[in-house]
């Protein structure tokens with residue numbers, strides 16, 4: 225736990241990270257998602273980058289191809305928009321910004337759609353996707369991700385609510401106009417900044433997202 229960790233000097237407790245407004249700390253790491261846990265079939269698995277790439281071509285990596293990509297470690301908390309925050313996750317994986325370096329987007333790309341198995345998707349502003357803390361994680365606390373937490377690959381966007389961190393990631397689509405993902409078209413906030421408590425779509429301001437159908 226944050227409160228009994230030692231600092232670099234090994235003598236005094238380090239300050240725990242604050243958690244966003246309206247969140248409650250939960251012990252352990254609950255599993256939370258919609259639908260079943262997919263089975264990983266390495267021979268069929270790939271990670272696709274498609275949409276508005278600079279060349280117009282899509283790019284795919286097999287699971288083995290991922291091993292040559294750059295890696296980084298990020299320690300962060302995970303905030304579910306329904307309230308629970310689980311803390312001190314050490315994620316290891318590919319910085320999302322590296323994807324943009326390796327497969328450059330067209331100049332007019334403003335957003336990405338992160339696609340997971342079974343059609344789950346989350347849209348992100350390019351700036352949220354490229355923050356240094358955003359990564360395509362393969363490992364958690366030094367071990368490969370477990371199936372229920374997203375093995376073999378999940379996106380992690382620590383400053384946004386958990387629904388912006390798709391487990392079982394399969395593709396990144398470059399968008400030249402914003403489009404809502406799975407929860408974003410079902411009542412959840414299009415941007416989802418946990419520190420601004422952007423939970424629900426009714427809180428959206430002009431410009432926060434594509435117009436929702438009104439009833």
Ligand SMILES: Nc1nc2c(c(=O)[nH]1)N[C@H]1C(S)=C(S)[C@@H](COP(=O)(O)O)O[C@H]1N2
Pocket residue numbers: 253254255256257258259302303304305340341344372373374385386387388389390391392
């Ligand atoms: N593919 C997929 N990824 C998903 C979800 C989902 O339903 N499907 N749920 C999201 C939500 S709402 C949260 S809070 C986090 C929870 O991650 P965890 O189960 O690793 O705690 O996963 C996110 N990623």
Ligand SMILES: [Mo]
Pocket residue numbers: 256303304305306386387
């Ligand atoms: Mo969530």
